[in-house]
Amino acid sequence: MLDGDPYAIIENEFVKPGKGQAFNRVKVRNLKSGRVLEKTFRSGENVEAADVVDVELQYLYNDGEFWHFMDAGTFEQYQADAAAMGEATKWVKDQDMCNVTLWNGQPIAVEAPNFVVLEITETDPGLKGDTSGGGGKPATLETGAVVRVPLFIQTGEKIKVDTRSGEYVSRAKDE
Amino acid sequence: MDWRPGASLDTLRARAGLLQRLRAFFARAGVLEVETPLACRAGGTDPALEPLVTRYTGPGFASGTPLYLQSSPEFAMKRLLAAGAGPIYQLGRAFRDGERGRRHNPEFTLLEWYRPGFHAAALMSEVAELVRCALEAPALAAEEISYAELFRRHLGLDVFTASVSDLRAAALAHDAGVADLELERDAWLDLLMTTHIEPRLGRGAMSFVTDYPAGQAALARLNARDPRTAARFELFLDGVELANGFEELTDAREQAGRFRRDNRTRAARGQPELPVDERFLAALAAGLPPCAGVALGVDRLLMRKLGIDDLDRVMAFSLERA
Numbered sequence: 001m002l003d004g005d006p007y008a009i010i011e012n013e014f015v016k017p018g019k020g021q022a023f024n025r026v027k028v029r030n031l032k033s034g035r036v037l038e039k040t041f042r043s044g045e046n047v048e049a050a051d052v053v054d055v056e057l058q059y060l061y062n063d064g065e066f067w068h069f070m071d072a073g074t075f076e077q078y079q080a081d082a083a084a085m086g087e088a089t090k091w092v093k094d095q096d097m098c099n100v101t102l103w104n105g106q107p108i109a110v111e112a113p114n115f116v117v118l119e120i121t122e123t124d125p126g127l128k129g130d131t132s133g134g135g136g137k138p139a140t141l142e143t144g145a146v147v148r149v150p151l152f153i154q155t156g157e158k159i160k161v162d163t164r165s166g167e168y169v170s171r172a173k174d175e
Numbered sequence: 176m177d178w179r180p181g182a183s184l185d186t187l188r189a190r191a192g193l194l195q196r197l198r199a200f201f202a203r204a205g206v207l208e209v210e211t212p213l214a215c216r217a218g219g220t221d222p223a224l225e226p227l228v229t230r231y232t233g234p235g236f237a238s239g240t241p242l243y244l245q246s247s248p249e250f251a252m253k254r255l256l257a258a259g260a261g262p263i264y265q266l267g268r269a270f271r272d273g274e275r276g277r278r279h280n281p282e283f284t285l286l287e288w289y290r291p292g293f294h295a296a297a298l299m300s301e302v303a304e305l306v307r308c309a310l311e312a313p314a315l316a317a318e319e320i321s322y323a324e325l326f327r328r329h330l331g332l333d334v335f336t337a338s339v340s341d342l343r344a345a346a347l348a349h350d351a352g353v354a355d356l357e358l359e360r361d362a363w364l365d366l367l368m369t370t371h372i373e374p375r376l377g378r379g380a381m382s383f384v385t386d387y388p389a390g391q392a393a394l395a396r397l398n399a400r401d402p403r404t405a406a407r408f409e410l411f412l413d414g415v416e417l418a419n420g421f422e423e424l425t426d427a428r429e430q431a432g433r434f435r436r437d438n439r440t441r442a443a444r445g446q447p448e449l450p451v452d453e454r455f456l457a458a459l460a461a462g463l464p465p466c467a468g469v470a471l472g473v474d475r476l477l478m479r480k481l482g483i484d485d486l487d488r489v490m491a492f493s494l495e496r497a
Binding site: 015021042 | 202211221223224273274275276277278279350351352353355356358361362365366368369370373391393409416419
């Protein structure tokens with residue numbers, strides 16, 4: 001906890017002259033804003049631990065303001081605001097399992113699954129004869145996100161997307 | 176369960192080879208190898224070094240006594256010097272609580288040696304010679320620069336007159352992450368030295384930093400020509416601190432005063448006060464010959480030799496594997 005916000009430690013470098021004061025140079029990420037900060041502490045200094053846990057939650061629905069999640073084991077429900085959702089709003093749909101960071105029991109960060117399968121709601125008809133893409137074209141997905149897809153992909157098809165890069169991976173096989 | 180060593184077997188062979196080279200160097204130089212206790216009934220009082228403590232119970236100490244794992248074999252070796260041992264070295268383990276990082280492990284290999292009759296200059300050239308031999312780098316050059324000159328050159332600061340707020344401002348100018356630190360003067364100097372100056376030292380040549388401020392004298396005597404400084408030097412190579420040496424303080428009363436001051440500092444900081452090594456003080460009072468001594472981190476020397484930047488990969492089993 002720093003200045004009232006929870007942080008995750010990314011790097012922690014111990015520096016100490018043989019006969020002198022020891023320091024820890026720490027790189028931390030603000031779990032709410034995602035901003036990375038560098039800070040130097042005197043070694044042995046105490047910082048309040050943040051009550052932060054990562055849990056797997058199932059996405060249920062969006063009520064216009066909040067995104068609702070449920071713990072499939074305890075059936076406990078959580079609601080995340082747009083700030084906590086971040087990029088995940090572009091990718092999640094009902095039933096998806098997401099990694100959610102809870103701070104004092106409240107979602108502060110939501111990670112979409114690495115790969116999601118989504119249906120294309122709108123894309124220009126492709127040119128005949130094109131098999132593997134090349135240039136590609138924009139396609140709007142059922143969640144509203146827009147990704148570039150190969151020319152042969154058509155409206156109504158389901159595709160697999162890598163949510164970390166926001167890129168098309170493949171046609172989804174029927175599951 | 177990860178049971179494997181952190182160092183490769185080739186690295187462990189290189190470690191054994193390095194230890195042999197070091198011993199051969201001292202055999203040629205006529206310096207005697209000695210062994211002193213790792214578990215001692217008293218240790219150093221330096222507030223910057225926290226000892227690992229264990230306990231002995233048995234004949235002689237039926238109700239038990241704490242034993243301090245040595246942070247360096249300095250006191251015991253000086254007792255041998257006072258007993259007339261002549262030039263001596265020790266190659267063994269030292270322990271420090273609270274120290275763990277890419278260049279620190281709470282248990283590490285230290286090479287420490289003492290040269291009666293040597294001044295700092297003669298010892299520095301022997302250190303340079305030993306490092307060249309150990310690294311098999313006969314052409315590696317050495318340079319010498321004073322602590323005060325480093326601060327002038329790199330930070331435009333006069334270490335003797337700069338105030339705490341000058342030092343804080345200099346640190347803040349290079350790193351906004353220090354804004355919340357509340358430090359004493361010498362700790363600001365340590366911060367600037369380790370984070371700002373040290374990484375630039377020893378690039379292409381061994382850098383010997385000399386004449387540390389009196390506040391950082393540790394066990395060095397003060398320089399007669401400028402008592403604001405101590406006859407202490409450190410060696411840096413490729414931005415890493417490798418060795419620390421002194422023209423040794425031989426005055427028992429001055430030494431006893433430094434122990435008391437250390438313990439007052441410890442008490443003020445909420446660190447445990449530590450028993451003073453009375454046998455060491457008695458040896459000083461009996462007469463320690465004028466001498467210079469130095470301690471060198473062998474694991475770091477091996478890291479440099481092999482171009483490895485993590486201690487874990489030059490030791491068989493570092494803290495997490497121990």
